Amino acid sequence: MAYLNDNYLKLKAGYLFPEIGRRVKAFCDANPAAAQRLIRCGIGDVTEPLPLAVTAALHKAVDEMGARATFKGYGPEQGYDFLRAAIAKNDYRDHGIDVADDEIFVSDGSKCDCGNILDILGGKNKIAISDPVYPVYVDTNVMAGHTGEANEAGAYGKIVYLPCRPSNGFIPEPPKKHVDVIYLCSPNNPTGAAATREQLESWVKYALEHKSVILFDAAYEAYISEPGIPHSIYEIPGARECAIEFRSFSKNGGFTGTRCAFTVVPKSLNVQTKSGEVKPLHPLWNRRMTTKFNGVSYIIQRAAEALYSDDGKAQVRALIEHYMGNAKVLRAGARKAGLKVFGGVNAPYIWVRTPKGVTSWQIFDKILNEANVVITPGSGFGSKGEGFFRISAFNSRANAEEVARRLQELKW
Secondary structure, three states: OOOOOHHHHHOOOOOHHHHHHHHHHHHHHHOHHHHOOOEEOOOOOOOOOOOHHHHHHHHHHHHHHOOOOOOOOOOOOOOOHHHHHHHHHHHHHHHOOOOOHHHEEEEOOHHHHHHHHHHHOOOOOOEEEEEOOOOHHHHHHHHOOOOOOEOOOOOEOOEEEEEOOHHHOOOOOOOOOOOOEEEEEOOOOOOOOOOOHHHHHHHHHHHHHHOOEEEEEOOOHHHOOOOOOOOOHHHOOOHHHOEEEEEEOHHHHOHHHOOOEEEEOOOOOEEEOOOOOEEEOHHHHHHHHHHHOOOOOHHHHHHHHHOOOHHHHHHHHHHHHHHHHHHHHHHHHHHHOOOOEEEOOOOOEEEEEOOOOOOHHHHHHHHHHHHOEEOEEHHHHOHHHOOEEEEEOOOOHHHHHHHHHHHHHOOO
16 A cells, blocks of 8 residues: 655645635534625735736737647746746846846745745745645645654644734744744735845844745735835845845736746855755755746746836836735724734735634624624634734725724624
């Protein structure tokens, strides 16, 4: 009989969002009338259509694929040169950040890359993960066998959890102990907090001193509105020697259903083997990509390139203004309902404290049953998320206004 990967048996009952889907389905099946007025503010999925520059590029690329002279078969696994060059120039070099075209690796999602990066990082690493934070970081390390078993609170052995609380602005401080791999997410999902330059400088300093690697998830960087907040870890001197950056077109360009993202692996980033030999990560990630991935389709990469056109940039700004307008409405509605509110300024997520004595899953059930609104329980993002819940601003303006009204009608 074949053997399975026993590490999967360590995983908790279910990944957060499928569990939310299960509960929402049960509610809708039992309450068909209420299901008709259900508004989803749980999963961070975009709702507005793709920018016109993108759809035009898609149509053009499809036509190219329909003609022998312009047809494309297998493309470069790392991404087409035209997109890698557009990313490196527009997102980095135009902002004074030193990133070469061939340090960009195009993929089908930063969620995928956050997990796939473990293919080239050893199992002996001490892993540090913010709490609360995007659950994929923890679950992929569990799957890879880098953790122990989970305790009753759901915390896994061998992981160093970095508490994110109101007292530190939901941005963790470097630990006193040594860790090898650090997951940082800024702007943070779920709290909406964005790290300041000083906070990132402290992390880069720690990583350089400890020869650690920072895995920096910047999927929401386009939503940063406050001046002085870094959009990239590479704005910090020394980060090229200690950090990998993940970015996505999902939340700025609406590519959640289209799938395109990229990861930056600097050539100057080194790690060590078991024997202590120093090796660069760039060629290893390149080898991983060329072995396990056939690349994002030509059609989609042309669509992503269109986001960097003048029209594409303007249309992305309009999308972000729409979603952040929703965030403003939802923040105001939650505050008028008497709730303590965080986030929603540099990210499309509002992080809300539950009423005293109410757990995050209890508030999930209350808001679902009484307001017919789906939110995300904070405990699904880590133990320090207990006592909070997340409201997503990815929605229509009418729905955001209606959710704000319903929250104020609830009896807390």
